[in-house]
Amino acid sequence: MPATMIDGKALALEVRAEVAADVAAFGAPVCLATVLVGDDPASHVYVGSKHKASNEAGIDSRDHRYPADTPESEILDLLAELNADEGVDGILVQLPLPEHMDEPTVLRAVDPAKDVDGFHPLNAGLLYLGEPFLTPATPSGVMVMLAEHRVELKGKEAVVIGRSEIVGKPMAMMLLAEHATVTICHSRTADLKEHARRADVLVAAVGREGLVTADMVKPGAVVIDVAMNRNAAGKLVGDVDPAVSEVAGLMTPVPGGVGPMTIAMLLRNTLTAAQHRRSRVAASGP
Ligand code: NAP
Secondary structure (H helix, E strand, O other): OOOEEOOHHHHHHHHHHHHHHHHHHHOOOOEEEEEEEOOOHHHHHHHHHHHHHHHHOOOEEEEEEEOOOOOHHHHHHHHHHHHHOOOOOEEEEOOOOOOOOOHHHHHHOOOHHHEOOOOOHHHHHHHHOOOOOOOOHHHHHHHHHHHHOOOOOOOOEEEEEOOOOOOHHHHHHHHHHOOOEEEEEOOOOOOHHHHHHOOOEEEEOOOOOOOEOHHHOOOOOEEEEOOOEEOOOOOEEOOEOHHHHHOOOEEOOOOOOHHHHHHHHHHHHHHHHHHHHHHHHHHHOO
16 A cells, blocks of 8 residues: 655645744744845745745744855854844844855854754754754654654654754654654665664655665655755655655655745744743843
8 A cells, every 4th residue: 555645735834824823822023034145046945935934924034135255254243133133033044155154153153042943052952952942943844744643753763864963963863852763874874774674764864866765664664755856857856766655654745745844843943932032031020
């Protein structure tokens, strides 16, 4: 029997509607500021979608776009201003940054309380310690999908392929927090197939079309395809070969799987940041 497909688009719309209701109930403006440096066309499209989705959820947005040759110091000054701005709840620096900028330096300049991407070391550390605050949107979206489909994680074998700071590592931490036994695979893993075949839950986050083939998947497994690759024909494809649907029990399509969840979770994080800042202000008194 072919695998059940997870409808990421429909679930993302549900999450976005929940966030919109919570923003309305929050009773004060919520604002996301984005920072984009350079002229990467995909980045401009992504940032545009983030603004559109924010506005649809009732979240105000500020759009800061700079030319590729902007000095790093100018972006650090902008981030300092946004950090200090009481009207800004969330700050997102669109990646990749131009080559002359040091990504860690720029990402670490974002106030961790406004770090809606969850990339600041403080937020990464809180996730590692099992005290998540603002967590990376893509793996967070995967966890919502797994919960929605009542996927049991406790005591299960979870294998994550990819160890980036953005997807693979936080994904592994989130699965571990739910008591899965987690294996992280990467480009130096000796026998990827052997590891993958053990997985009750297999997450592919590499960026290589067709990396996960049907013979690497345990029958009935949950297979989550995070990747978004443009193939030679210009089509958007994941890492998982379509034939895996003949073996897996539950899986995500590409497109229409993990992708739409990412923006929904970014909106959720922006509201979380706003709520946190308000509770901090309330706690410090008049
Ligand atoms: P990344 O930083 O390039 O990391 C890729 C990871 O894959 C690395 O850890 C790398 O190992 C590993 N890898 C490379 N070749 C491998 C192989 N042959 N076997 C096993 N592991 C291998 O990428 P990323 O930012 O995590 O993104 C991964 C994919 O997810 C991309 O397709 C990206 O477009 C997509 N993505 C989607 C969303 C979404 O919203 N759906 C969000 C973010 C990313 P090493 O560490 O050893 O190099």
